[in-house]
Amino acid sequence: YDATNKLVAFHVLLSPGHRALRAVAIATLPKGLTESGMPEGGRSSAIVVTSGGSIVTLTEKVTRAKVSLLVQKNLYAAAISMAFADPSYQPSDITALYRRHAEHLYRKGDFSAAMDQYIYTIGSLESSHVIYRYLDAPKIPLLARYLEELRSRNLATSVHNELLRACYLKLNDTPASEKVSATLSSSTDAASLSSIVSNLATQNPTEALATICSFKAPQAAEALVKHGA
Numbered sequence: 625y626d627a628t629n630k631l632v633a634f635h636v637l638l639s640p641g642h643r644a645l646r647a648v649a650i651a652t653l654p655k656g657l658t659e660s661g662m663p664e665g666g667r668s669s670a671i672v673v674t675s676g677g678s679i680v681t682l683t684e685k686v687t688r689a690k691v692s693l694l695v696q697k698n699l700y701a702a703a704i705s706m707a708f709a710d711p712s713y714q715p716s717d718i719t720a721l722y723r724r725h726a727e728h729l730y731r732k733g734d735f736s737a738a739m740d741q742y743i744y745t746i747g748s749l750e751s752s753h754v755i756y757r758y759l760d761a762p763k764i765p766l767l768a769r770y771l772e773e774l775r776s777r778n779l780a781t782s783v784h785n786e787l788l789r790a791c792y793l794k795l796n797d798t799p800a801s802e803k804v805s806a807t808l809s810s811s812t813d814a815a816s817l818s819s820i821v822s823n824l825a826t827q828n829p830t831e832a833l834a835t836i837c838s839f840k841a842p843q844a845a846e847a848l849v850k851h852g853a
Contacts, residue, residue: 642676687713691721700725719748730757739766743773751784764791782808 638644650669672680685693687710694703704721707713726741735758742754751774758767771788774780780788785808792801 636680638674638678639676642674642678645673645675647672695721695724698728700728716748719745723749735763735766739770743770746773746777746779751779755787761794764794767791768795 648671650671668684670682672682674680687706691703691707691713694700694706700721704718704725707718707721722741722744726738726745729735729738729741739754739758742749745754751770754770755767758764758770768788768791771780771784771791774784775788785804789801789804789808792798792804
């Protein structure tokens with residue numbers, strides 16, 4: 625199936641001496657709207673009349689049936705393209721197709737191509753599912769790529785950042801590791817400042833002072849200026 629040009633190839637063996645005389649296309653209107661307001665239903669059919677008096681009817685399958693058939697044949701790229709072409713197909717279902725494609729490629733040992741597909745699942749698939757699969761040494765560069773993508777979308781936690789720093793250390797990429805470390809320091813300082821404000825608000829100056837003492841000199845001075853009063 626050519627999702628771009630809408631070209632479908634079909635072959636049928638007619639009885640000896642018979643040939644197709646005429647073909648007629650029929651399109652049915654959508655039967656309604658989905659919850660998102662998109663048209664639902666509506667299919668195309670082709671009727672072929674042969675010289676032997678036979679009538680062959682070809683009816684288009686609904687998108688989900690077509691996608692299912694393509695997935696059964698491991699034609700995931702075509703399945704995803706077809707799902708995207710149907711406005712009624714839910715984004716969550718398309719993401720599920722990306723995950724199935726990724727896991728199919730992973731099982732085949734094509735870890736780089738699998739990561740390409742896993743990145744499309746960010747925000748819906750639990751990151752630990754992907755990270756666990758890429759922890760061994762040969763896959764560390766791909767894991768670093770995934771973690772960087774989490775950071776670029778502001779979805780990385782402190783654990784993700786620490787893991788990314790460790791990945792760069794294993795790859796002997798000191799500048800990249802130091803860049804992540806600088807980000808971690810900034811995040812820690814910001815969190816600590818929030819802690820100070822919270823402790824002062826609850827009349828717990830001892831705890832606030834202990835937090836300030838954990839800062840480097842410049843950050844400690846800044847905190848005292850901001851919250852010393």
